[in-house]
Amino acid sequence: MTMKLVPTADLGMNRFADKLTDQSIRLRRARPEILQVNVGKLCNLACVHCHVNAGPKRREIMTRETVEQIITWLGKTDIPTVDLTGGAPEMIPDFRYFIERVKQLEPSRHVIDRCNLTILLEDGYQDLPGFLAQRKVEIIASMPCYSAQNVNAQRGDGVFEGSIAALQLLNSLGYGTVPALPLHLVYNPVGEFLPAPQPELEADYKRELRKHFGIVFNRLYTLTNLPIGRFAAYLRHGDRLGEYMELLIDAFNPATIDGLMCRNTISVGWRGEVYDCDFNQQLGMQWNNGQPVFLWDVDPDSLEGRDIMTGDHCFGCTAGAGSSCGGAIV
Ligand code: SF4
Numbered sequence: 001m002t003m004k005l006v007p008t009a010d011l012g013m014n015r016f017a018d019k020l021t022d023q024s025i026r027l028r029r030a031r032p033e034i035l036q037v038n039v040g041k042l043c044n045l046a047c048v049h050c051h052v053n054a055g056p057k058r059r060e061i062m063t064r065e066t067v068e069q070i071i072t073w074l075g076k077t078d079i080p081t082v083d084l085t086g087g088a089p090e091m092i093p094d095f096r097y098f099i100e101r102v103k104q105l106e107p108s109r110h111v112i113d114r115c116n117l118t119i120l121l122e123d124g125y126q127d128l129p130g131f132l133a134q135r136k137v138e139i140i141a142s143m144p145c146y147s148a149q150n151v152n153a154q155r156g157d158g159v160f161e162g163s164i165a166a167l168q169l170l171n172s173l174g175y176g177t178v179p180a181l182p183l184h185l186v187y188n189p190v191g192e193f194l195p196a197p198q199p200e201l202e203a204d205y206k207r208e209l210r211k212h213f214g215i216v217f218n219r220l221y222t223l224t225n226l227p228i229g230r231f232a233a234y235l236r237h238g239d240r241l242g243e244y245m246e247l248l249i250d251a252f253n254p255a256t257i258d259g260l261m262c263r264n265t266i267s268v269g270w271r272g273e274v275y276d277c278d279f280n281q282q283l284g285m286q287w288n289n290g291q292p293v294f295l296w297d298v299d300p301d302s303l304e305g306r307d308i309m310t311g312d313h314c315f316g317c318t319a320g321a322g323s324s325c326g327g328a329i330v
């Protein structure tokens with residue numbers, strides 16, 4: 001008989017930590033290579049799977065003062081990449097200012113915009129794709145399926161059509177074809193199952209998007225839905241959260257550990273506070289026993305070797321081929 005598992009948050013346990021101990025694995029930080037900044041929870045969409053609980057009514061957004069403090073800190077480091085996420089990061093008033101300031105640093109840093117695509121078609125954002133292309137900002141865009149039905153079910157009516165139009169617009173600017181303008185897509189399952197193998201899915205996406213819409217892109221990243229935020233609530237509502245946890249735990253793959261994004265990424269919240277990853281950020285897992293540690297108080301040279309805070313949700317990153325901001329790990 002299979003036992004139903006209850007999520008950690010309900011029991012105060014950490015089965016992920018137990019699993020690592022059983023396998024004599026210690027999860028520690030490597031040298032930071034990516035500064036991932038979650039600039040706020042404001043978004044034009046309100047997707048079913050959203051781990052941020054983002055939406056049009058959220059008011060948590062980064063101020064210019066915080067942007068300045070982050071830039072000053074970044075300028076003293078050799079971290080080569082800044083990864084902007086949200087919500088829809090483009091919606092904060094200082095989004096363009098942030099990018100300009102990062103690009104002005106000596107040496108300049110690479111910038112990634114995690115984009116939901118539809119924001120590029122909203123009023124007031126028409127010149128944004130051109131701005132991004134001019135600054136050679138890499139775009140990583142959510143596209144949970146190449147079929148209208150699945151995308152609209154997960155993200156809302158009309159989102160598929162909007163996403164297609166936005167991808168065509170990005171292609172017309174050179175995204176996906178010019179080497180300095182990478183365009184990657186992100187797939188996450190429309191439900192409580194693991195993603196199909198990334199290479200196969202990428203081939204399917206490339207074939208279908210080109211055939212039906214003339215769209216080209218560079219890489220497809222497969223992501224596993226983590227059992228937190230709106231997705232956890234959705235599963236809990238259908239009494240399927242325990243089953244999903246069981247699936248993730250059974251699929252634990254120790255070969256994913258070295259490539260986990262928490263090893264080389266610093267995650268920063270909209271107030272400048274620091275976490276091991278964006279998921280821990282959404283769960284409020286702050287470094288100092290639940291108290292905020294702000295980025296500008298962190299010595300970047302002290303991060304290597306630091307133990308990473310974990311919970312049951314981490315099984316979402318280590319299941320099967322693994323899941324990170326750059327897609328499958330193994
Ligand atoms: S998943 Fe992305 S696009 Fe959807 S509501 Fe969340 S932040 Fe917005």
Ligand code: SF4
Binds near residue numbers: 277278279311
């Ligand atoms: S959720 Fe994933 S990225 Fe975050 S700490 Fe756990 S394993 Fe690392």
